[in-house]
Amino acid sequence: MYVDSHCHLNYTGLVEHFDDVIQRAKDAHVSHMVCICSRLDEFQSITKLTEHHDNIYCSVGIHPHDCGESEIATSSQLVELAQHPKVIGIGETGLDFFYENSPKEQQIENFKNHIKAARKTNLPIIIHTREADDETIEILKKTTQEEGPFPGLIHCFSTDKKVADCALELGFYISISGIITFKNADNLRDIVKTIPLERLLIETDAPFLAPVPKRGRTNEPSFIPHTAKMLADLFDLDSEELGRITSNNFFKLFTKAQF
Template sequence: MLVDSHCHLDFPDFKEELDDVVRRAELAGVGHMVTICTRIKKFDEIKAIAERYDNVFCSVGSHPHNADEELDYSAEDIAKLAEHPKCVAIGEVGLDYFYDNAPREAQAEGFRRHIKAARMTGLPLSIHTRDAEDDTIAILKEGMEEGAFPALLHCYSSNRELAMRSLEMGLYVSLSGILTFKRSQEIRDTIKDVPLDRLLVETDAPYLAPMPYRGKRNEPSYVVNTAQVLADVKGVSLEEITKITTDNFFRLFSKATR
């Protein structure tokens, strides 16, 4: 049984066939999925999906693209929403300097508030970072100095330093379909040095479909393709990487039930 630790089942791409998407994931051996929140204002919609399916969990948080829209939510507000029984994570949150859709100061402030919420709840923080490695490391280090919290680098596609520094701080690393792309050899080389007990897999569906589906709409069933490439990179079987990443998921997402 695999776990898709990060997908977006509330997105319009799935509206007309969500039951079929979840069923295809189950048939492919994907036992659980986490549908990730990108706007706190839409948490009601996201938790409704988690309530609808026994094998779907959810998170609560603001994507960095939307950071300036949701600074009226405090860490305490986020923690309160996270009390929902199917909410198993905080985020996704972080820094995105590639698009810069929100002011960087707002992104940093939102990041810090979500870190506080993760510390308050004990739920893992799902971190989005793009072209912002140095500031991501600095804010994580600052946060850890105030008190440890669980976290993972979602959709890892950054430089080696971010991965290694994050591992030193106790973070996990989650791999998406990017791992399967021809141009991603540097990422594969870095992942060779990430301990097996810190690795997870995800789709980030509907985005980033792995090979051979690249360019098409992604969905949770395709996480199997990413897991196979991860197994090849680590020199283990698909069965082994399935067990390892699933065990890692339930260790990190400790509120989730098998």
């Protein structure tokens, strides 16, 4: 059994074949999926996708790419939307300085508002970080020191060990995507081997980042066994045990989700 902790089932490439995608996920022993919200204007369509499937949950949030001045969400907005019974997390949010889709100042404000919402709802914050490790670490540590711990997840981990160390220090979980299967990901695999198994989740980030041997194809939840196999090999486990552990971790973190 596997849980895809982060996918975008509402995106082009998946939503047109939604029923088939869900059936293939079931055939691949994917028991649950989380459809991640990246913009508030897609929230309603995402919740509609989840409402007819007991095993599909969602989040509410604004991706750092989409938080221009008109797109910054207040913590109150996020808290209100998070009352939907299928919303189990806040995000995805965070900082991405690789592209200049949104000003840094807007990204930081957006990120902090999501942290406030995560605190108010006690729902895990789902964090995206790219080329912004120091700033992400600083914000997370400062808010924890000032206001105490809160639940969280670094999604699609592919960055430096210092981010993993910070996440573990704060009690966060770390989610691994298909990047772990890439030929040039030796450094990532070395870092992941240092992360305690009880803090790991797995994800597809579908329709992006299809794992080997599905590279070049539209990613989907049914591909997650390939990521699980690579991760299991790193820890000298079989895929079934890896799936059991990461699924248990998922339900420990996302307490609003039901097995």
